[in-house]
Amino acid sequence: MIHLLPLMLERVGIIIIIAFLFARLKVFRTIINNDHGTRVKLLLVIVFGGFGIISNYTGIEIQDNSVLESAWLMNVEPDNAIANTRIMGIGIGALLGGPVVGFGIGLIAGVHRLFLGGFTAEACALSAVLAGLAAGYIGNRRQKTAEITPWFAVGVGVLMEMTQMGIILLVTEPFxxxxxxxxxxxxPMIVINGFGTLLFMFIIQSILREEERFRALQTNKAFHIADQTLPFFRQGLNTDSCKEVAQILLRLTDADAVAITNDHGVLAHVGDASDHHVPGEGLATGLTKKVLGEGKIITARRKEEIYCFKEDCPLQAAIVLPLKVHNNTVGTLKLYFKHPSQLKEAEQELAEGLAKLFSTQLELAEAELQSKLLKDAEIKALQAQVHPHFLFNSINTISVLCRTNPEKARKLLLELSVFFRSNLQGARQTMIPLEKELEHVQAYLSLEQARFPNKYEVLFNIEQGLEKIALPPFTLQPLVENAIRHAFPRSKKLGRVTITASSDNGLMHLTVEDNGRGVSGSELDLLGKQAVASKHGTGTALVNIRERLDGIYNMKAGFHIESEENKGTKISISIPLSRIGAEEHYAESIYSRR
Structure with missing residues (x-):
């Protein structure tokens, strides 16, 4: 019995070496990693059934309680038997695939063992089938509550081998x-099969962990790239944003060139072949046109499959992926390689993941744009309206002055025309210079002060050089109007409104401060965040301004309200001095392709 152990160890070593080499193949990794559909179950039956057949061929022939040396068993004498590792492959395959797979593996290995012959052939064939069914059932039950560990597999393998010994005693004659x-x-068979199962499961476990590490690295890399490219894809598919994205991809992948197109031309191409893959021109390859037409990923591993119009193009392989918005192909992402061997499975999987992430980013960007456009439409509709009481009061004031002070009436008419022109300008434009907004404010103040002379004064402290800085229309005028209408009701003291504009650290700071009645603490917490119902107003203008600033400056603008009852209110706004008009660029790209 003892001298059989090293021989059995040698046989199990052969199986483990074959398993290790086979584990390097993609098909084996597919079997281990994939969900067990019909195709994968069939592969499991074939692969582990093959291990069972090899175990039969490499078995050790036993004759009259003595061991016969044999390199490869093609048949067994009627009075002889075999010591082998067949149960090891059956048990592992069944644990992975379930009872149906186990039955298939056991049937293949068992029938083959039956044909080899020997006085235990029937018992071994029966035990192979039963072991496959039992191990598969145990594996299914185990996977519902916990994973199949190597030591659990060893326990099942030992149990199956002991069962085989029992079946040999029950079925075989003479007893x-x-x-x-x-x-x-x-x-020896129980010990060696248990040891072999442990090694085999360690190989499988290492494959699973290796795949998990690989996928984790790929996922981390994909998310890192997506994080780097998100600010640019928020601008949509245009030449500037796509060039930045392409450069990031060229730096973080193994591609020799990266290109991004919309549905009719190249928007960016960086890397090799930039001499004829020129942004702003038509599509350079037939492969891109095919992907745009079919909306499917296409991989080219030969230069001829790329269909580049230039014969000496250095790019020999490519993967072209569709970029989709709401299931419509709006462009492509292309990774080019100078050698087909560079287009590995890892690069292909990374590119496929990036295409999905980029498509999602484009969909979110379009949704964000549509939200902004809708909000702008609502705001412009509000801007186009003039408060009827203000209009009537201004006309009445001017009509009175026509008799008492015609020159002042003429100036007020001019101010009223400026006010109307500013209203219309604000309804048509997203951004205007600060000086135009101040003209709007001054026109409003001139008309109000004509009605209420000596009731309040307005001071302007504007830093020189800021007059041309762009800001959203109706940013200051509603704040000044709020101060005039709500800060000084029935107040006997002289009201004062101070408008300040200054710059610091790349920001323009605007403040509108009054010395009026102030706001209570409970109202202050809600001002600018939501409409507040009160007898003095709703605060809708403040909400409007704050939402526009957040949308236009992508949450980079500041809006702050300070107030103290009977002392006054101060509203501060901070906006970047330079603004990238992402929504305009993206709108241009969206409408150009419609």
Whole structure:
């Protein structure tokens, strides 16, 4: 019995070496990693059934309680038996695939063992099938509550091998021969098959961990790239944003060139072949046109499959992926390689993941744009309206002055025309210079002060050089109007409104401060965040201004309200001195392709 152990160890070593080499193949990794559909189950049956056949061929022939040396068993004499590692492959395959797979593996290995012959052939064939069914059932039950660990597999393998010994004793005749055989091979086969199962499961476990690490690295890399490219894809598919994205991809992938197109031309191409893959021109390859037409990923591993119009193009392989918005192909992402061997499975999987992430980013960008456009439409509709009381009061004031002070009436008419022109300008434009906004404010103040002379004064502290800085229309005028209408009701003291504009650290700071009645603490917490119902107003203008600033400056603008009852209110706004008009660029790209 003892001298059988090293021979059995040698046989199990052969199986483990084959398993290790086979584990390097993609098909084996597919079997181990994929969900067990019909195709994968069939592959499991074939692969592990093959391990069972190899175990039969590499078995050790036993004759009259003695070991016969044999390199490869093609048949077994009627009075002889085999000591082998067949149960190891059956048990592992069944644990992975379930009872149906186990039955298939056991049937293949068992029938093959039956054809080899020997006085235990029937018992071994029966035990192979039963072991496959039992191990598959145990594996299914185990996977519902916990993972199949190597040591759990060893326990199942040992149990299956002991069961095989029992079946040999029950089925084989004469019993004396069966008993002598089990005494000789029982412990070595149980020990060695258990040890082999442990090693085999360690190989499988290493494959799973390797794949998990690989996928984690790929996912981390994809998210890192997506994080780097998100600010640019928010601007949509245009030449500037796509060039930045392409440069990031060229730096963070193994591609020799990266290109991005919309549905009719190249928007960016960086890397090799930039001499004829020129942004702003038509599509340079037939492969891109095919992807745009079919909306499917296409991989080219030969230069001829790229269909580049230039014969000496250095790019020999490519993967072209569709960029989709709401299931419509709006462009492509292309990774080019100078050698087909560079287009590995890892690069392909990374590119496919990036295409999905980029498509999602484009969809979110379009949704964000549509939201901004809708908000702008609502705001412009509000801007186009003039408060009827203000209009009537201004006309009445001017009509009175026509008799008492015609020159002042003429100036007020001019101010009223400026006010109307500013209203219309604000309804048509997203951004205007600060000086135009101040003209709007001054026109409003001139008309109000004509109605209420000596009731309040307005001071302007504007830093020189800021007059041309762009800001959203109706940013200051509503704040000044709020101060005039709500800060000084029935106040006997002289009201004062101070408008300040200054710059610091790349920001323009605007403040509108009054010395009026102030706002209570409970109202202050809600001002600018939501409409507040009160007898003095709703605060809708403040909400409007704050939402526009957040939308236009992508949450980079500041809006702050300070107030103290009977002392006054101060509203501060901070906006970047330079603004990238992302929504305009993106709107241009969206409408150009419609």
């Amino acid at each position: 004396e021969m069966a008993w002598n055989l089990v005494q000789l091979i029982g412990i």
